[in-house]
Amino acid sequence: MPTADPAVELSDIHKNYGTQRAVDGISFTIARGEFFGLLGPNGAGKTTLIEIMEGLRRADRGTVTVLGHRPWPRDTALLPRIGLQTQSSAFFVRLTAREHLATVAALYRAEPAAVDRTLARVGLTDRAGVRVEDLSGGQRQRLAIASALVHDPELIFLDEPTAALDPQARRELWQVLRELKGAGRTIVYTTHHLDEAEALCDRVAIVVDGKVTALDTPNRLIAAGSAATRLVVPADRLTLEAARALPGVTTATLDGDAVILETADAGPLLAAVERAAGGLHGVQTRTATLEDVYLQLTNQP
């Protein structure tokens, strides 16, 4: 998705730690307003790559451009336009949540009214007066995310923002992220929740061993990765032998109380199953997800 004025442009980035190649020749462009996901196993180089974009680390080789600036060395004109989720330990000790965020806001020279607005946005209004040491894990994480938003930046980096959140808080944060995208912000984030990446991201890059092994929209990655559809049929309605005889079945296996059929073309097979099993009641169709593609690309069982 090449644009005239990208948010981030990486060209042939290399970064070694001793003999270990953390980032080994990564190039891509993130458009303004894009929601961009970085996926990959732990230790794949995602965090190093994000830190290079943020300007916290210097690439050994290659060029980085962020909002038209070089992030390294420290550029105080660029920094207020970037927001980053801090570590959930990076709080000013013995301050309340509001006092901490007000301090961060002042460091960015943001308006004081933004503090309570941002606390409300991440759902911490009723915990604003609690000391940072007394917040729960999820609350600390939301306060860390608030640090990324309080100065209303154009480009937001989030590192596993939903990792410590319960399902309710996770959905609430999705809503916050969608609103930010709706307001034209660019979001770059890492996650291990692939359902989340599929639901939120415009494009995802899968990073393995310091290289990008796939980069596309979640839908296109899924379509390219695996064409197989699975049908799950209750075993008392269809025997394994009968299943294997159906047209278009590539494999059929028995898994507990269900027969699992794999096929490249679900339409005709569904019609055949309907006849053989006496209706489609209780029959489930499962298409490939981003998780299947991810596991395939990262060679994990």
Add this chain to the structure above:
Amino acid sequence: MSAYAALSAAGYRAYTRDKTTLFFTFAFPLLFLVVFGLIFSGQTVEESGRPYIAYIAPGVLSWGVANAAVFGVGFVLMQWRRDDLLRVIRMTPTPLTSVLGSRYVLAVGIGLVQAVLFVAVALLPAFGLELAAGWWLAVPLLVLGVTAFLALGAIVGTYARTPEAVAAIANCLMVPMAFLSGSFFPLDAMPSWMQTLSWIFPLKYLNNGVSTALTGSGSGADIALGAAGLAAFALVFGAVALKTFRWSDRT
């Protein structure tokens, strides 16, 4: 609110909400004053004929102020770097001078409050300190002392990675220095080689200067020497602190 004011406010709150540090900073030096003051109550040092309290009060005060400056900034710098708070600050447009400036103002404020409290107690009849006419000259000396020892503490905080390391390094520096600079007992009663050696320590310049200002034990030249020595140490330590400063433990 400016970044500098916000950092100063955050530091002030963190400080006043920490009862252990408050005790260590304000009550601990007073404890030394009480113990030494009562042991040597009414006694004089043979070699000079001056009362013990005239040695002990400025000595313990100088040590207390220097100690608080070293420990205070050492702990904060180590902790901010370990918890990635320095990276947070680094990712904002706030200049390093605002960060250091806020710690400096806080340290000078703490040092002056320590001095007022300490001198007020030492003036009680039980201890019997008598102030000389030029006592106020101790104020600029204490400010210079805080500057030098804050810079020293910043170096400690840069190299230490754990609270235990800060305490170990700072104590290794400050405890021998306190004894060899005459903070806890009069150097006048010590061998002359030790009196000569003491001039390599910044605390000696603070002791000697503050002692002269508060008790009139020396001349204006002693105060000028103290100020010049402390300024020189502040410059050297400050240069090393800025040179070695790191935003993060990771490379």
